[in-house]
Amino acid sequence: MSEDLQELFDTTIADDQRIEPRDWMPEGYRKTLIRQIAQHAHSEIIGMQPEGNWITRAPSLRRKSILLAKVQDEAGHGLYLYSAAETLGADRADLTAKLISGRQKYSSIFNYPTLTFADVGVIGWLVDGAAICNQVPLCRSSFGPYGRAMIRVCKEESFHQRQGYELLMTMMQGTDAQREMVQESVDRWWWPALMMFGPPDDESPNTEQSMNWRIKRHTNDELRQRFVDMSIPQAEALGVTFPDPNLSWNEERRHYDFGEPDWSEFRAVIEGNGACNVERITNRRAAHENGAWVREAATVFAAREREGSQK
Ligand code: ACO
Numbered sequence: 001m002s003e004d005l006q007e008l009f010d011t012t013i014a015d016d017q018r019i020e021p022r023d024w025m026p027e028g029y030r031k032t033l034i035r036q037i038a039q040h041a042h043s044e045i046i047g048m049q050p051e052g053n054w055i056t057r058a059p060s061l062r063r064k065s066i067l068l069a070k071v072q073d074e075a076g077h078g079l080y081l082y083s084a085a086e087t088l089g090a091d092r093a094d095l096t097a098k099l100i101s102g103r104q105k106y107s108s109i110f111n112y113p114t115l116t117f118a119d120v121g122v123i124g125w126l127v128d129g130a131a132i133c134n135q136v137p138l139c140r141s142s143f144g145p146y147g148r149a150m151i152r153v154c155k156e157e158s159f160h161q162r163q164g165y166e167l168l169m170t171m172m173q174g175t176d177a178q179r180e181m182v183q184e185s186v187d188r189w190w191w192p193a194l195m196m197f198g199p200p201d202d203e204s205p206n207t208e209q210s211m212n213w214r215i216k217r218h219t220n221d222e223l224r225q226r227f228v229d230m231s232i233p234q235a236e237a238l239g240v241t242f243p244d245p246n247l248s249w250n251e252e253r254r255h256y257d258f259g260e261p262d263w264s265e266f267r268a269v270i271e272g273n274g275a276c277n278v279e280r281i282t283n284r285r286a287a288h289e290n291g292a293w294v295r296e297a298a299t300v301f302a303a304r305e306r307e308g309s310q311k
Contacts, residue, residue: 001108013214018278021087022082029213032206033143034090036215037106041081042099042106048074049113051123059117063167067120070160072161077153084145100285108266109196111274118171118185124164126186126193126231130159133227134197137217146215165234166198171238179239186235187243194258195266197224 005024012019019025048071055071060065080090098104109127114120135154141147171178198204198220210216218226228247235242244258268274 008134013142013212016142016214018147019142020144021234028209029215030088032210032213032215033146034085037081037085037088037146038090038095039105039107041078041085041111042104044074044078046080046099046106046110047285048078049283050110050112050276051120053114054117054120057117058120063117063120063234066080066163070124070163072222073156073160078155080149080153081146084143085150088143088144096288100280100281100288102272105270106280107196108269109192109214109273110280111276112188112192112273115188116185118168118181119189121167121171121182122185122189124160124171125168125234126164126189127196128161128164129231129234130193130196130227132161133230134223139256140214140217141180142214165238168238168240182238183240186240190244191261191265194224194227194261195263195269197221197227199263199266204254211271218273225255228256232256 006026007033009019009025009029012023019029050068050072051074055064055067058067058078080097085095095104099106109130114123115186132154135150135157139147139150139154141150168182198207201207201219201221204220207216207219209221231242231249244259246255246257250257269277272278
Protein backbone atom coordinates (compact mmCIF):
# COMPACT_ATOMS: atom_id res chain seq x y z
CA MET A 1 0.00 0.00 0.00
CA SER A 2 2.60 2.55 1.08
CA GLU A 3 4.75 1.58 -1.95
CA ASP A 4 1.80 2.43 -4.21
CA LEU A 5 1.40 5.76 -2.47
CA GLN A 6 5.09 6.53 -2.80
CA GLU A 7 4.90 5.63 -6.49
CA LEU A 8 1.89 7.89 -7.01
CA PHE A 9 3.72 10.71 -5.24
CA ASP A 10 6.87 10.18 -7.36
CA THR A 11 4.85 10.11 -10.59
CA THR A 12 2.96 13.26 -9.63
CA ILE A 13 6.26 15.07 -9.04
CA ALA A 14 7.86 13.66 -12.20
CA ASP A 15 4.83 14.75 -14.26
CA ASP A 16 5.08 18.25 -12.82
CA GLN A 17 1.65 17.95 -11.25
CA ARG A 18 0.78 19.37 -7.86
CA ILE A 19 0.70 17.68 -4.48
CA GLU A 20 -2.38 18.82 -2.55
CA PRO A 21 -2.91 18.78 1.26
CA ARG A 22 -5.02 15.58 1.30
CA ASP A 23 -2.58 13.64 -0.88
CA TRP A 24 -0.16 11.20 0.69
CA MET A 25 3.35 12.66 0.96
CA PRO A 26 6.62 11.46 2.49
CA GLU A 27 7.26 12.82 5.99
CA GLY A 28 10.48 14.50 4.80
CA TYR A 29 8.57 16.40 2.11
CA ARG A 30 6.02 17.62 4.66
CA LYS A 31 8.74 18.64 7.13
CA THR A 32 10.80 20.47 4.52
CA LEU A 33 7.77 22.40 3.35
CA ILE A 34 6.73 23.35 6.89
CA ARG A 35 10.30 24.51 7.57
CA GLN A 36 10.53 26.61 4.41
CA ILE A 37 6.99 28.03 4.49
CA ALA A 38 7.21 28.86 8.21
CA GLN A 39 10.57 30.57 7.70
CA HIS A 40 9.07 32.47 4.80
CA ALA A 41 5.98 33.51 6.82
CA HIS A 42 8.14 34.61 9.77
CA SER A 43 10.26 36.70 7.36
CA GLU A 44 7.21 38.55 6.11
CA ILE A 45 6.05 39.32 9.65
CA ILE A 46 9.48 40.29 11.03
CA GLY A 47 10.06 42.20 7.78
CA MET A 48 7.36 44.67 8.82
CA GLN A 49 9.67 46.10 11.50
CA PRO A 50 12.57 47.66 9.55
CA GLU A 51 10.23 49.66 7.33
CA GLY A 52 7.61 50.21 10.01
CA ASN A 53 10.38 52.19 11.69
CA TRP A 54 9.89 54.96 9.08
CA ILE A 55 6.09 55.24 8.95
CA THR A 56 5.89 58.10 11.44
CA ARG A 57 8.85 59.88 9.83
CA ALA A 58 7.97 59.55 6.13
CA PRO A 59 8.67 62.89 4.41
CA SER A 60 5.18 63.38 2.94
CA LEU A 61 1.63 62.12 3.35
CA ARG A 62 1.95 60.34 -0.01
CA ARG A 63 5.08 58.44 1.09
CA LYS A 64 3.49 57.68 4.47
CA SER A 65 0.34 56.17 2.95
CA ILE A 66 2.39 54.11 0.46
CA LEU A 67 4.59 52.78 3.26
CA LEU A 68 1.63 51.97 5.50
CA ALA A 69 -0.01 50.02 2.66
CA LYS A 70 3.21 48.18 1.92
CA VAL A 71 3.85 47.13 5.51
CA GLN A 72 0.23 45.99 5.72
CA ASP A 73 0.74 43.88 2.58
CA GLU A 74 3.67 42.13 4.29
CA ALA A 75 1.38 41.19 7.18
CA GLY A 76 -1.06 39.78 4.63
CA HIS A 77 1.70 37.70 3.03
CA GLY A 78 2.68 36.31 6.41
CA LEU A 79 -0.89 35.27 7.25
CA TYR A 80 -1.35 33.75 3.81
CA LEU A 81 1.79 31.68 4.28
CA TYR A 82 0.86 30.56 7.81
CA SER A 83 -2.40 29.31 6.30
CA ALA A 84 -0.44 27.37 3.66
CA ALA A 85 1.63 25.80 6.48
CA GLU A 86 -1.59 24.87 8.31
CA THR A 87 -2.71 22.79 5.32
CA LEU A 88 0.30 20.57 6.11
CA GLY A 89 -0.88 20.03 9.69
CA ALA A 90 1.28 22.74 11.29
CA ASP A 91 -0.21 24.76 14.11
CA ARG A 92 0.14 28.55 13.80
CA ALA A 93 0.49 29.11 17.55
CA ASP A 94 3.26 26.53 17.62
CA LEU A 95 5.07 28.20 14.69
CA THR A 96 4.90 31.58 16.45
CA ALA A 97 6.20 30.02 19.66
CA LYS A 98 9.12 28.54 17.69
CA LEU A 99 9.90 31.92 16.12
CA ILE A 100 9.94 33.88 19.35
CA SER A 101 12.01 31.24 21.14
CA GLY A 102 14.58 31.20 18.30
CA ARG A 103 13.82 27.63 17.21
CA GLN A 104 12.80 28.68 13.69
CA LYS A 105 14.62 31.05 11.39
CA TYR A 106 13.56 34.09 9.39
CA SER A 107 15.44 35.86 6.62
CA SER A 108 18.84 37.26 7.55
CA ILE A 109 18.06 40.52 5.72
CA PHE A 110 15.66 41.77 8.38
CA ASN A 111 18.38 41.91 11.02
CA TYR A 112 19.94 45.02 9.48
CA PRO A 113 18.89 48.49 10.67
CA THR A 114 17.07 51.10 8.55
CA LEU A 115 19.16 54.22 9.19
CA THR A 116 17.83 56.67 6.58
CA PHE A 117 14.69 57.14 4.51
CA ALA A 118 16.65 56.03 1.43
CA ASP A 119 16.63 52.57 3.07
CA VAL A 120 12.87 52.40 2.42
CA GLY A 121 13.57 52.82 -1.31
CA VAL A 122 16.51 50.42 -1.32
CA ILE A 123 14.55 47.75 0.55
CA GLY A 124 11.83 48.05 -2.10
CA TRP A 125 14.29 47.91 -4.98
CA LEU A 126 16.91 45.40 -3.81
CA VAL A 127 15.32 43.40 -0.97
CA ASP A 128 11.91 43.01 -2.60
CA GLY A 129 13.73 42.60 -5.93
CA ALA A 130 15.71 39.67 -4.50
CA ALA A 131 12.53 38.29 -2.94
CA ILE A 132 10.78 38.34 -6.33
CA CYS A 133 13.73 36.69 -8.04
CA ASN A 134 13.59 33.90 -5.46
CA GLN A 135 9.80 33.63 -5.30
CA VAL A 136 8.64 33.77 -8.93
CA PRO A 137 9.98 30.22 -9.51
CA LEU A 138 8.22 29.16 -6.28
CA CYS A 139 4.89 29.85 -8.05
CA ARG A 140 5.66 26.50 -9.74
CA SER A 141 6.52 24.79 -6.46
CA SER A 142 5.15 21.25 -6.33
CA PHE A 143 2.97 21.87 -3.25
CA GLY A 144 -0.31 23.42 -4.44
CA PRO A 145 -1.16 25.85 -1.60
CA TYR A 146 2.41 27.22 -1.51
CA GLY A 147 2.64 27.75 -5.28
CA ARG A 148 -0.78 29.42 -5.40
CA ALA A 149 0.03 31.69 -2.44
CA MET A 150 3.20 32.77 -4.23
CA ILE A 151 1.27 34.11 -7.24
CA ARG A 152 -0.46 36.82 -5.26
CA VAL A 153 2.57 37.49 -3.08
CA CYS A 154 4.76 38.00 -6.17
CA LYS A 155 2.29 40.40 -7.76
CA GLU A 156 2.33 42.53 -4.64
CA GLU A 157 6.12 42.27 -4.23
CA SER A 158 6.55 43.45 -7.78
CA PHE A 159 4.47 46.53 -6.95
CA HIS A 160 6.62 47.06 -3.86
CA GLN A 161 9.77 46.87 -5.89
CA ARG A 162 8.54 49.51 -8.32
CA GLN A 163 7.57 51.87 -5.50
CA GLY A 164 11.09 51.51 -4.07
CA TYR A 165 12.69 52.24 -7.42
CA GLU A 166 10.38 55.21 -7.99
CA LEU A 167 11.28 56.59 -4.55
CA LEU A 168 14.99 56.30 -5.34
CA MET A 169 14.53 57.88 -8.80
CA THR A 170 12.87 60.85 -7.10
CA MET A 171 15.72 61.17 -4.59
CA MET A 172 18.34 60.88 -7.36
CA GLN A 173 16.71 63.85 -9.10
CA GLY A 174 16.94 65.87 -5.87
CA THR A 175 19.94 67.40 -4.10
CA ASP A 176 23.52 66.12 -3.79
CA ALA A 177 22.78 65.18 -0.18
CA GLN A 178 19.85 63.03 -1.33
CA ARG A 179 21.96 61.32 -4.00
CA GLU A 180 24.66 60.60 -1.41
CA MET A 181 22.03 59.19 0.93
CA VAL A 182 20.86 56.77 -1.78
CA GLN A 183 24.41 55.63 -2.61
CA GLU A 184 25.26 55.15 1.07
CA SER A 185 22.15 53.03 1.52
CA VAL A 186 22.90 50.92 -1.58
CA ASP A 187 26.42 50.33 -0.21
CA ARG A 188 24.99 48.94 3.05
CA TRP A 189 22.28 46.74 1.52
CA TRP A 190 23.98 45.21 -1.53
CA TRP A 191 25.86 42.37 0.18
CA PRO A 192 23.07 41.48 2.64
CA ALA A 193 20.66 41.33 -0.35
CA LEU A 194 22.95 38.79 -2.07
CA MET A 195 22.95 36.71 1.14
CA MET A 196 19.15 36.44 1.04
CA PHE A 197 19.51 33.64 -1.53
CA GLY A 198 21.13 31.43 1.08
CA PRO A 199 24.57 29.81 1.34
CA PRO A 200 26.58 28.79 -1.76
CA ASP A 201 25.27 25.60 -3.38
CA ASP A 202 28.10 23.44 -2.07
CA GLU A 203 27.23 24.52 1.49
CA SER A 204 23.45 24.28 1.14
CA PRO A 205 22.28 21.08 2.84
CA ASN A 206 18.67 21.30 1.62
CA THR A 207 18.91 22.32 -2.04
CA GLU A 208 19.43 18.96 -3.71
CA GLN A 209 16.50 17.22 -2.03
CA SER A 210 14.24 20.26 -2.38
CA MET A 211 15.04 20.42 -6.11
CA ASN A 212 14.29 16.69 -6.51
CA TRP A 213 10.93 17.26 -4.85
CA ARG A 214 10.45 20.37 -7.03
CA ILE A 215 9.83 22.52 -4.00
CA LYS A 216 12.76 24.66 -5.14
CA ARG A 217 13.18 25.15 -8.90
CA HIS A 218 16.65 26.70 -8.93
CA THR A 219 19.69 26.56 -6.71
CA ASN A 220 20.72 29.44 -4.44
CA ASP A 221 23.68 30.37 -6.68
CA GLU A 222 21.59 30.32 -9.87
CA LEU A 223 19.11 32.78 -8.38
CA ARG A 224 21.88 34.97 -6.92
CA GLN A 225 23.43 35.22 -10.41
CA ARG A 226 20.06 36.08 -11.94
CA PHE A 227 19.60 38.84 -9.36
CA VAL A 228 23.06 40.34 -10.02
CA ASP A 229 22.44 40.29 -13.79
CA MET A 230 19.09 42.04 -13.50
CA SER A 231 20.23 44.62 -10.91
CA ILE A 232 23.23 46.07 -12.77
CA PRO A 233 21.31 47.78 -15.61
CA GLN A 234 18.83 49.06 -13.02
CA ALA A 235 21.70 50.58 -10.99
CA GLU A 236 23.09 52.21 -14.14
CA ALA A 237 19.71 53.74 -14.97
CA LEU A 238 19.45 55.03 -11.41
CA GLY A 239 23.00 56.41 -11.34
CA VAL A 240 24.38 54.37 -8.42
CA THR A 241 27.15 51.79 -8.13
CA PHE A 242 27.45 48.55 -6.17
CA PRO A 243 30.30 48.19 -3.63
CA ASP A 244 32.00 45.31 -5.45
CA PRO A 245 35.27 45.88 -7.36
CA ASN A 246 34.92 42.44 -8.98
CA LEU A 247 31.72 43.21 -10.85
CA SER A 248 32.34 42.83 -14.57
CA TRP A 249 30.59 41.44 -17.63
CA ASN A 250 31.86 38.01 -18.61
CA GLU A 251 31.33 37.65 -22.35
CA GLU A 252 32.02 33.92 -22.30
CA ARG A 253 29.50 33.10 -19.57
CA ARG A 254 27.17 35.90 -20.71
CA HIS A 255 26.70 36.79 -17.06
CA TYR A 256 28.27 39.30 -14.68
CA ASP A 257 31.11 38.07 -12.51
CA PHE A 258 30.88 39.26 -8.92
CA GLY A 259 32.73 39.01 -5.61
CA GLU A 260 32.10 36.64 -2.72
CA PRO A 261 29.73 37.79 0.04
CA ASP A 262 31.16 37.60 3.56
CA TRP A 263 29.74 34.24 4.57
CA SER A 264 31.02 34.55 8.13
CA GLU A 265 28.75 37.60 8.52
CA PHE A 266 25.84 35.58 7.07
CA ARG A 267 26.41 32.75 9.55
CA ALA A 268 26.68 35.20 12.46
CA VAL A 269 23.37 36.82 11.47
CA ILE A 270 21.44 33.57 11.14
CA GLU A 271 22.87 32.36 14.44
CA GLY A 272 21.28 35.40 16.12
CA ASN A 273 24.24 37.78 16.25
CA GLY A 274 23.25 40.38 13.64
CA ALA A 275 22.79 44.06 14.48
CA CYS A 276 19.04 43.82 15.15
CA ASN A 277 18.25 40.15 15.94
CA VAL A 278 17.53 40.79 19.61
CA GLU A 279 15.40 43.87 18.91
CA ARG A 280 13.35 42.11 16.21
CA ILE A 281 12.50 39.12 18.38
CA THR A 282 11.89 41.25 21.49
CA ASN A 283 9.38 43.35 19.53
CA ARG A 284 7.71 40.27 18.06
CA ARG A 285 7.43 38.64 21.49
CA ALA A 286 6.00 41.82 23.03
CA ALA A 287 3.41 42.12 20.22
CA HIS A 288 2.44 38.48 20.77
CA GLU A 289 2.10 38.86 24.54
CA ASN A 290 0.24 42.16 24.28
CA GLY A 291 -2.17 40.56 21.84
CA ALA A 292 -3.07 37.65 24.16
CA TRP A 293 -6.33 39.29 25.28
CA VAL A 294 -7.40 39.78 21.64
CA ARG A 295 -6.83 36.09 20.86
CA GLU A 296 -8.74 35.06 24.00
CA ALA A 297 -11.65 37.38 23.20
CA ALA A 298 -11.78 36.20 19.58
CA THR A 299 -11.80 32.54 20.68
CA VAL A 300 -14.65 33.12 23.16
CA PHE A 301 -16.58 35.14 20.58
CA ALA A 302 -16.16 32.42 17.92
CA ALA A 303 -17.36 29.74 20.38
CA ARG A 304 -20.43 31.83 21.25
CA GLU A 305 -21.21 32.38 17.57
CA ARG A 306 -20.96 28.63 16.97
CA GLU A 307 -23.31 27.92 19.91
CA GLY A 308 -25.74 30.54 18.63
CA SER A 309 -25.81 29.10 15.13
CA GLN A 310 -26.51 25.61 16.51
CA LYS A 311 -29.67 26.75 18.36
N1 ACO B 1 18.31 33.88 6.10
C1 ACO B 1 18.14 33.03 7.13
N2 ACO B 1 18.34 31.70 7.01
C2 ACO B 1 18.73 31.24 5.80
C3 ACO B 1 18.89 32.08 4.69
C4 ACO B 1 18.68 33.45 4.87
N3 ACO B 1 18.84 34.34 3.89
N4 ACO B 1 19.27 31.32 3.63
C5 ACO B 1 19.35 30.06 4.07
N5 ACO B 1 19.02 30.00 5.37
C6 ACO B 1 19.02 28.83 6.23
C7 ACO B 1 18.07 27.76 5.76
O1 ACO B 1 16.77 27.98 6.27
C8 ACO B 1 18.70 26.52 6.29
O2 ACO B 1 18.45 26.42 7.69
P1 ACO B 1 17.63 25.20 8.36
O3 ACO B 1 18.06 23.94 7.63
O4 ACO B 1 18.00 25.26 9.79
O5 ACO B 1 16.20 25.52 8.11
C9 ACO B 1 20.17 26.81 6.17
O6 ACO B 1 20.29 28.23 6.14
C10 ACO B 1 20.82 26.20 4.95
O7 ACO B 1 20.31 26.78 3.75
P2 ACO B 1 19.72 25.97 2.51
O8 ACO B 1 20.07 24.52 2.62
O9 ACO B 1 20.15 26.66 1.27
O10 ACO B 1 18.16 26.13 2.79
P3 ACO B 1 16.93 26.18 1.78
O11 ACO B 1 17.02 25.06 0.78
O12 ACO B 1 15.69 26.26 2.60
O13 ACO B 1 17.12 27.54 0.95
C11 ACO B 1 16.03 29.69 0.83
C12 ACO B 1 17.03 28.80 1.58
C13 ACO B 1 16.58 29.98 -0.57
C14 ACO B 1 15.88 31.01 1.60
C15 ACO B 1 14.68 28.93 0.71
O14 ACO B 1 14.26 28.50 1.97
C16 ACO B 1 13.58 29.73 0.10
O15 ACO B 1 13.54 29.92 -1.10
N6 ACO B 1 12.61 30.19 0.93
C17 ACO B 1 11.44 30.91 0.51
C18 ACO B 1 11.68 32.37 0.38
C19 ACO B 1 11.86 33.09 1.69
O16 ACO B 1 11.79 32.54 2.77
N7 ACO B 1 12.06 34.39 1.62
C20 ACO B 1 12.15 35.19 2.82
C21 ACO B 1 12.69 36.53 2.59
S1 ACO B 1 11.84 37.44 1.39
C22 ACO B 1 10.73 38.44 2.13
O17 ACO B 1 10.14 38.10 3.06
C23 ACO B 1 10.47 39.79 1.55
